[in-house]
Amino acid sequence: MAYELRQYECVVYAFTNxxxxxxxxxxTREQLQGxxxxxxxxxxxxxxQFSDDDLQRFxxxxxxxxxxxxxxxxxxxxxxxxxxxxxxxAGSSYISAxxxxxxxxxxxxxxxxxxxxxQARQQVAxxxxQAQQTVRARPMESLTAAFGAGIVAGVLVGxxxxxxx
Numbered sequence: 814m815a816y817e818l819r820q821y822e823c824v825v826y827a828f829t830n831x832x833x834x835x836x837x838x839x840x841t842r843e844q845l846q847g848x849x850x851x852x853x854x855x856x857x858x859x860x861x862q863f864s865d866d867d868l869q870r871f872x873x874x875x876x877x878x879x880x881x882x883x884x885x886x887x888x889x890x891x892x893x894x895x896x897x898x899x900x901x902x903a904g905s906s907y908i909s910a911x912x913x914x915x916x917x918x919x920x921x922x923x924x925x926x927x928x929x930x931x932q933a934r935q936q937v938a939x940x941x942x943q944a945q946q947t948v949r950a951r952p953m954e955s956l957t958a959a960f961g962a963g964i965v966a967g968v969l970v971g972x973x974x975x976x977x978x
Contacts, residue, residue, distance in 0.1 A: 852900050859896060860886045 853868045862885055871878035879893050948955040 848901075852897070855896075855900050856882065860888070862886070 853863075853865070856868060857863050860882060863882075867881065867885075868878075871881060875897065879890060879897070882888060882893050883890055
């Protein structure tokens with residue numbers, strides 16, 4: 814059985830009204846290092862004859878760690894593996910809780926994005942309907958406004974494209 818520490822990253826999205834905030838909830842190398850420190854502490858507590866240097870050499874390599882503990886203590890491989898399993902399970906429960914929180918935040922984010930999209934779509938549709946009503950109610954004024962806007966845009970483009978002396 815190999816006991817490896819891996820880095821997990823959970824991106825958590827949280828929304829407040831229409832503003833999107835991105836929080837990164839990460840099980841960082843430092844947190845995994847903290848878990849490793851906890852494992853080392855529990856190994857030293859159970860089998861007191863290990864120095865930091867002894868344990869540091871095997872960080873991340875469970876097979877070598879089990880072999881060294883077996884060699885120095887005479888404990889059986891099964892006993893050591895059971896001990897390491899129970900120690901590492903405490904850390905995996907933290908990872909499971911983080912994954913569950915991530916799923917909840919992701920679902921909440923999805924709902925908020927959908928709600929914002931629906932609101933924006935509704936506002937655009939209302940603006941389009943209002944513009945249509947205005948054009949139908951006042952076609953000459955609308956045509957004059959469009960013509961005037963075209964003249965102004967043409968003059969501005971012409972000024973921008975004319976070389977300066």
